[in-house]
Amino acid sequence: xxxxxxxxxxxxxxxxxxxxxxxxxxxxxxxxxxxxxGVNFSYFNTAxxxxxxxxxxxxxxxxxxxxxxxxxxxxxxxxxSGNPLERIELFVKSTPDNFRRRLEEVVEETGLxxxxxxxxxxxxxxxxxxxxxxxxxxxxxxxGLRRFRFISQNQDQTLDFLPGxxxxxxxxxxxxLLHLDQPFSRLLYDMSLALPRATAVVxxxxxxxxxxxETDLKSKLxxxxxxxxxxxxPGIDQDGCLSWLSSHAAASVAYISFxxxxxxxxxxxxxxxxxxxxxxxxxxxxxxxxxxxxxxRFFEKTESVGKVVEWAPQTRILAHPSVGxxxxxxxxxxxxxxxxxxxxxxxxxxxGDQMINRRRVQDVWRIGVGVEGGVFTKSGMMTxxxxxxxxxEGKKMRENIGRLRECxxxxxxxxxxxxxxxxSLVDIVTSSSHQ
Ligand code: U2F
Numbered sequence: 235x236x237x238x239x240x241x242x243x244x245x246x247x248x249x250x251x252x253x254x255x256x257x258x259x260x261x262x263x264x265x266x267x268x269x270x271x272g273v274n275f276s277y278f279n280t281a282x283x284x285x286x287x288x289x290x291x292x293x294x295x296x297x298x299x300x301x302x303x304x305x306x307x308x309x310x311x312x313x314x315s316g317n318p319l320e321r322i323e324l325f326v327k328s329t330p331d332n333f334r335r336r337l338e339e340v341v342e343e344t345g346l347x348x349x350x351x352x353x354x355x356x357x358x359x360x361x362x363x364x365x366x367x368x369x370x371x372x373x374x375x376x377x378g379l380r381r382f383r384f385i386s387q388n389q390d391q392t393l394d395f396l397p398g399x400x401x402x403x404x405x406x407x408x409x410x411l412l413h414l415d416q417p418f419s420r421l422l423y424d425m426s427l428a429l430p431r432a433t434a435v436v437x438x439x440x441x442x443x444x445x446x447x448e449t450d451l452k453s454k455l456x457x458x459x460x461x462x463x464x465x466x467x468p469g470i471d472q473d474g475c476l477s478w479l480s481s482h483a484a485a486s487v488a489y490i491s492f493x494x495x496x497x498x499x500x501x502x503x504x505x506x507x508x509x510x511x512x513x514x515x516x517x518x519x520x521x522x523x524x525x526x527x528x529x530x531r532f533f534e535k536t537e538s539v540g541k542v543v544e545w546a547p548q549t550r551i552l553a554h555p556s557v558g559x560x561x562x563x564x565x566x567x568x569x570x571x572x573x574x575x576x577x578x579x580x581x582x583x584x585x586g587d588q589m590i591n592r593r594r595v596q597d598v599w600r601i602g603v604g605v606e607g608g609v610f611t612k613s614g615m616m617t618x619x620x621x622x623x624x625x626x627e628g629k630k631m632r633e634n635i636g637r638l639r640e641c642x643x644x645x646x647x648x649x650x651x652x653x654x655x656x657x658s659l660v661d662i663v664t665s666s667s668h669q
Contacts, residue, residue: 250283358428398446442641469547485558508615
């Protein structure tokens with residue numbers, strides 16, 4: 235291939251909420267480091283989200299990546315009603331025009347036409363279908379959506395019609411899937427139509443975790459590329475979590491985090507009562523000021539056994555031998571990181587894919603338990619802590635997670651499947667066929 239043909243302009247569209255923008259930016263950085271000279275990368279995200287993710291990304295060391303702000307869809311002087319989905323819905327309504335406008339400006343300024351589009355699957359807008367572009371993705375399908383609606387009438391029914399998902403119950407489905415009149419549901423629906431048109435769907439997952447799902451995806455999509463588990467970001471330990479962990483016995487600490495998007499509910503009181511009763515040392519990533527008042531007394535009372543920080547270097551914490559359990563909302567990144575760290579989970583999912591992830595953790599991989607009745611209660615949490623941290627079942631979970639962890643290590647080793655898939659991805663995004 236000639237140097238001229240290798241030149242290209244890879245355009246990444248981020249979904250600016252929760253943990254979405256960061257993994258996409260990391261992927262762009264990995265690709266930019268591996269791409270042949272002359273290939274440029276542009277990362278599009280809202281100004282607010284860029285302000286959060288760019289300072290940790292050290293883009294200065296990449297002369298082939300530029301970040302751009304797109305409009306967030308908030309009308310001037312807008313007053314929020316308190317609905318947590320409002321910001322997302324306004325953004326979704328402003329797509330794809332906000333991305334298109336900004337991209338046109340950038341093409342005008344730089345003279346570089348987009349040669350490849352690498353987007354979060356949530357940005358699978360209809361206008362992108364005109365060309366064969368790449369998507370970072372999740373799984374669904376038009377027929378699937380109709381079936382989901384049908385089976386949702388019986389919450390106990392399982393998804394036997396989707397290979398590899400027979401353990402998932404109708405009650406585990408995100409209710410957003412079933413109401414196509416809402417902006418967020420339309421986004422999911424558009425995504426399900428867009429994925430089969432993409433040149434490749436890139437997943438933060440690895441071969442062997444879900445063989446039946448992988449086979450099914452291969453039959454439905456042009457190409458799937460598991461490139462995970464993604465290499466962990468350095469994760470600065472500004473609050474001394476790791477040295478605190480090192481002063482504890484092996485597998486004795488509960489690490490607690492509910493991800494980046496949640497306002498956890500008042501039932502957290504039941505969780506803390508269980509921790510206190512069992513005298514379990516805990517490390518909690520907690521930055522929700524609205525709930526701090528609720529838990530302040532507990533935090534003070536248990537200062538000698540607990541540590542509360544606003545942001546924790548999670549991947550490093552989960553890799554620490556003192557952590558015995560991860561109390562999690564089951565966001566996908568957290569589940570993968572817990573597997574990579576070899577830590578069994580206590581699951582309290584809240585929305586979206588989290589209930590499906592919980593079901594797989596508990597019933598498919600058997601590497602954790604859901605909380606009894608789906609919400610925190612003192613007795614349910616005490617039982618879950620006993621099961622995971624003390625009992626035979628917990629030992630079995632650690633063995634099961636060890637096997638998955640080995641699959642993950644093999645995948646990212648030299649010549650491993652994720653390593654090879656990543657090389658294919660580099661070829662795809664830098665290939666002249668898109669230009
Ligand atoms: C949404 O999930 P979240 O962003 O809430 O949660 P995760 O997918 O688990 O990702 C959280 C990331 O933030 C990191 C952690 C994960 O990589 O290591 N982190 C950290 O480093 N330190 C902290 O103190 C707290 C978190 C959504 F809600 C889920 O349903 C989806 O599955 C998920 C992915 O699409 O996005």
